[in-house]
Amino acid sequence: MSKNVLVLPGDGIGPEIVTEARKVLELVNERHGMGLEINEALVGGAAIDATGVPLPEETLAAAKAADAILLGAVGGPKWDTNPDFAIRPEKGLLGIRSQLGLFGNLRPAILYPQLAHASTLKPEVVSGLDILIVRELTGGIYFGQPRGVREKEGGIREGFNTYVYDENEIRRIGRVAFEAARARDKRLCSVDKANVLEVTVLWREIMEELSKEYPDVELSHMYVDNAAMQLVRAPKQFDVMVTGNMFGDILSDAAAMLTGSIGMLPSASLDENGKGMYEPCHGSAPDIAGEGKANPLATILSVAMMLRYSLNEGEAADQIEAAVSKVLDQGLRTGDIMSEGMRQVSTAEMGDAVVAAL
């Protein structure tokens, strides 16, 4: 039976970068005789405009039926002021993550040697940087109940959210992180705020418990404030980091920015069976949307991750990654990673160059 990939362009630069990534996907599909069927659907602001909701029923059904999903990006100022909190582009993304049980978010922060200068950090601090952040994606304060805004005595309004994890949720993401560490440098740093938050005391306890099953992996713990500091001070001390949804959101963005080339970083969000959604780490960049300036490489590298993790096509994934490295060696750069002596190209030219390199 042929496998099925759902493509969700989304908003802002989403459609442009996804167009380039599709070129790459279609080429390897044909060359390797994968017989993939590729469909598109609406999500985020684009879906709000067309249907009134950020995650239409058809999109959710198609996402459930797919073997893997490729997402561009969602969101933009056009929808930010929508007074109805349920009708925001982000709710489309959060809805897919949650409805499909995509709890395991892998966010690599890798410094490409060709782009070492792009970092705001000194070369000796970041050269060779290769961190994997494992973020829990379907629980924690993002989804905790109760939540909302209520009135107290005297009509004073109060906003509230609930940060909650049960042992099973923690164990599940913990295993993903320990397995990932086992396949890398065997060092796992679990990030929490166990000196203040009870929910993370449980987190730490379960990580300790799991570590007995992974005696070959060295487990350490770090408070989130210190982790943010250590990422700036000495990021190469980390191999794999594991943390909850909210801390992971913050730390993975900080870690990505250490490389100076967030336009290069893909991500995967996986369920228990390896089905996943793949997307660039960066956002929808509405300020440059439609101008052909966006860097499609993070999305193209997300295709590679998709082939490797969800479609069992590791060889094609390797080829795509090699092709990306090759175009960087050729000196091609989109605006975000441009530097002296290199050749600045558009989104489409970059996509075509990767296709050519393949």
Added chain:
Amino acid sequence: MSKNVLVLPGDGIGPEIVTEARKVLELVNERHGMGLEINEALVGGAAIDATGVPLPEETLAAAKAADAILLGAVGGPKWDTNPDFAIRPEKGLLGIRSQLGLFGNLRPAILYPQLAHASTLKPEVVSGLDILIVRELTGGIYFGQPRGVREKEGGIREGFNTYVYDENEIRRIGRVAFEAARARDKRLCSVDKANVLEVTVLWREIMEELSKEYPDVELSHMYVDNAAMQLVRAPKQFDVMVTGNMFGDILSDAAAMLTGSIGMLPSASLDENGKGMYEPCHGSAPDIAGEGKANPLATILSVAMMLRYSLNEGEAADQIEAAVSKVLDQGLRTGDIMSEGMRQVSTAEMGDAVVAAL
């Protein structure tokens, strides 16, 4: 009536750095005829060892009676594994903040020109850096109820905390931040996660409302993940940042580390009447405690903040800051900020040098 300063050395390097800061405080007290009465009390791990609790009644009473408080630092591995969550050093610190209503936490991240090389960031990215982070300190998820660990059906344990702010709490910290911005470059960036968390939707709304009272201050909003990223990418874009307790904990540590010299950064925690607790931004550094290696300058600069904000002795504060700058110009450095060609000194030598420069 004479004013009254309570000194809380705390744990780790706390006693050492506080000893040096006291030398400085005693000198200016005498020279300027302030007639300050200076007392000491136990807090944190030191208090647990002596009395069984991190915040003894006498300490709390003395803190309430004081006009200002100088704190070293609390915490250490010795007490980290205490199974009773209420008997941890951090609870002493959190108890003082909360019982004294010290809701307004000011954390400057300033790069001293003499220490520009200490940053892990490129000089052009951080030279002249001067950010003030205003962190809410007595609310949010640090203190929200309900909280704890409970059993669900089937005996599955679940940890939970509550992130909550009411309009008055937000307005109160908002005013501190707008006032601070007004006295600086008149730019305030409020950090939230209003695309996901309802409590921060209310936060954003109140900040917008307040900004009508401060038409001379330019208000902007940023999601916390982007803020973490922008601090790494282009930190000089910020003047004053305001955020809640948890995000402020993370972002202020990241911002402090941008300077590369967290041993230089003081902080103030103020109540509604300007009474405050003053402490260095760094922690208790148990690994170097008792070795005379700690940098006392953040604590000495905390004394300067105390004189300025709580004791109305701005002139003495200016003199202390000038003296610190002078010892840096003289080339004196503790180990944490040491570089080639400078003279490495101990904690006490550094304190004595500031006294001499005064």
